[in-house]
Amino acid sequence: MRPALNPHPQYAFPTKLAFAVAGALLLGKTRSFRQDAIQWVKNINPPLDIRGAGNIPPSAPFMLTINHYSRPGFNAAWIAIAASAAVPVEIHWLTTSAWTFPGRRLARPSRRISEWVFRRLSVVYGFTPMPPMPPNPDEAQARAMAVRRALGYARFTPNPAIGLAPEGRDTPGGALCPPPPGVGRFAAWLLSHCQRVAPVGFYEEGGCLCLQFGEPYALELPPGLDREQIDRRASQVIMAAIARELPTRLRGDYG
Numbered sequence: 001m002r003p004a005l006n007p008h009p010q011y012a013f014p015t016k017l018a019f020a021v022a023g024a025l026l027l028g029k030t031r032s033f034r035q036d037a038i039q040w041v042k043n044i045n046p047p048l049d050i051r052g053a054g055n056i057p058p059s060a061p062f063m064l065t066i067n068h069y070s071r072p073g074f075n076a077a078w079i080a081i082a083a084s085a086a087v088p089v090e091i092h093w094l095t096t097s098a099w100t101f102p103g104r105r106l107a108r109p110s111r112r113i114s115e116w117v118f119r120r121l122s123v124v125y126g127f128t129p130m131p132p133m134p135p136n137p138d139e140a141q142a143r144a145m146a147v148r149r150a151l152g153y154a155r156f157t158p159n160p161a162i163g164l165a166p167e168g169r170d171t172p173g174g175a176l177c178p179p180p181p182g183v184g185r186f187a188a189w190l191l192s193h194c195q196r197v198a199p200v201g202f203y204e205e206g207g208c209l210c211l212q213f214g215e216p217y218a219l220e221l222p223p224g225l226d227r228e229q230i231d232r233r234a235s236q237v238i239m240a241a242i243a244r245e246l247p248t249r250l251r252g253d254y255g
Contacts, residue, residue, distance in 0.1 A: 007207060008071075008073075008074075008204055008207065009044050009045060009046060009204060009207060009208055009209045010044070010045040011043070011044055011075065011078060012043040012044075012045075013040060013043065014039060014040070014042075014043055017036060017039050017040065021036065021124070024124045025117070025120040025121065025124060026120075028120070028123050028124070029124065030123070030124055030125070030126065031124050031125060032090060032125075033080075033084055033090065033091070033093070033125040033126075033127075034084045034085070034087075034089075034090045034091070037080075037081045037082070037084040037085040038085045040081050040085070041081060041082060041085040044078075044082075044209055046207060046208050047208075048082055048085070048086070048208075048209050048210075048211065049208045049209065049210045049211070050086050050210075050211050050213070051210060051211065051212045051213065052212050052213035052214060052215075052245070053086075053213065054213075055198070055213040055214055055215050055216065056086060056087055056088070056198075056213050057087065057089070057161075057196075057198050057216055058088060059088075059089060059159070060089050060159040060160060060161035060194075061159045061160050061161060061193065061194045061195050061196070062161055062162075062194055062195065062196050062197070062198045062216060063161075063162045063163075063164060063187065063190055063191055063194040063196070063197050063198070064083060064087065064091060064161070064162070064163045064164070064197075064198045064200060065164055065165075065166060065187070065197055065198070065199050065200065065238050065241070065242055066079060066083055066163070066164075066165050066199075066200040066201075066202050066242065067165065067167065067174075067176055067200075067201060067202055067203075067242050067246060067250070068165040068166075068167040068168060068169060068170065068171070069174045069202045069203055069204075069250070070170035070171060070174045071173075071174050071204070074204075076170070078209070079165060079202050080093050080095070080163060082202065082209060082211055083163060083200060083202070083211065084163070086211055086213075087161070087198075089161050090161065091161050091162070091163040092126060092127065092128065092153060092157070092160060092161060092162050092163065093125075093127045093128075093162075093163040093164075094127070094128050094130055094150055094162065094163065094164050095118065095121070095122070095127045095128070095129050095130070096118065096129065096130065096131075096132045096133075096168070097115060097118050097119070097122075097129035097130055097131055097132065097142075097146070098111050098114045098115040098118060098131070098132050100132050128146060128149050128150045128153060129146065130143060130146040130147075130150070130168075131143045131146065132168070132169070133167070133168035133169040133180055147186060150162070150186075150190065151189055151190065154189075154190045154192075154193040154194060155193055157193075160193055160194055161194075162190055162194055164187065164190075166179040166183050166184075166187065166235065166238055166239060166242075167179055168180065168183070171252065173249075173250075174203075174250055175249070175250050175251065175252030175253075176239060176242065176243055176246070176250065176251055176252035176253060176254050177252055177253055178235060178239065178253055179235050179238075179239065181231060182231060183231075183235060184230065184231040184232060184233065184234030184235030184236075184238065185227060185230050185231040185234060187219075187234055187235075187238055188219060188221065188230055188234045191218075191219050195218065196216045196217060196218055197216060197217055197218070197219055197238065197241065198213065198214075198216045199213075199214040199215075199216075199217075199238075199241035199242050199244070199245055200212065200213055200214070200242070200245060201214070201242060201243075201244075201245030201246040201250075203246055203247060203250055205247060212245040212246070213245070214241060214242075214244060214245045217241065219234060219237060219238070221233055221234065239253075239254050240254050242254075243255065
């Protein structure tokens with residue numbers, strides 16, 4: 001009898017690279033996330049399956065938008081790792097500033113530890129950390145500061161390449177859900193400097209990790225929209241473009 005196929009890819013962080021990154025965290029040294037990501041994806045078994053490779057942006061500026069895939073036991077760090085390894089330019093990722101542990105024991109100290117790790121990672125790799133989703137009213141000031149940092153990066157960096165998972169949180173079954181209010185308008189602001197959107201679908205299928213790249217596009221909004229209308233319209237366009245690169249089972253609200 002044949003052994004049953006593993007339903008999910010096997011992921012591993014190479015020990016030597018893990019120690020190098022840990023040392024950089026402690027010492028505050030900078031590293032190339034793209035170069036590290038290329039080494040990390042070599043440890044995915046079966047190898048990363050890249051689809052729509054002809055749509056991968058060969059150069060910046062652009063904003064890469066990708067779904068926040070999730071399932072029990074899956075580490076969301078692989079979303080940014082896989083995308084950065086596949087794209088030939090360094091991506092500036094907008095990341096969470098902490099993991100949350102709702103309903104779990106030791107949730108508060110666990111969050112504080114994760115905050116330290118993400119703060120140090122932002123130094124090592126030059127990311128912009130943002131308070132976790134869903135939005136907490138107590139973190140409104142921290143979120144506003146993070147938004148200003150991201151907009152400043154887009155404005156003052158020649159040819160920026162920015163990575164964003166608009167949902168920003170896990171969802172039941174890993175299916176797409178609408179981004180929190182404000183994300184669409186935020187993305188529209190960024191795109192005034194990034195110019196085009198590169199939609200990507202991230203999923204596991206047939207025991208493989210898949211990246212499906214869609215054709216880059218310009219976000220075109222009708223004139224005369226107010227802030228809320230811009231937010232809703234931009235979110236709809238961006239999420240629908242990501243949904244087209246996903247299997248039907250993961251399209252969620254955009255199926």
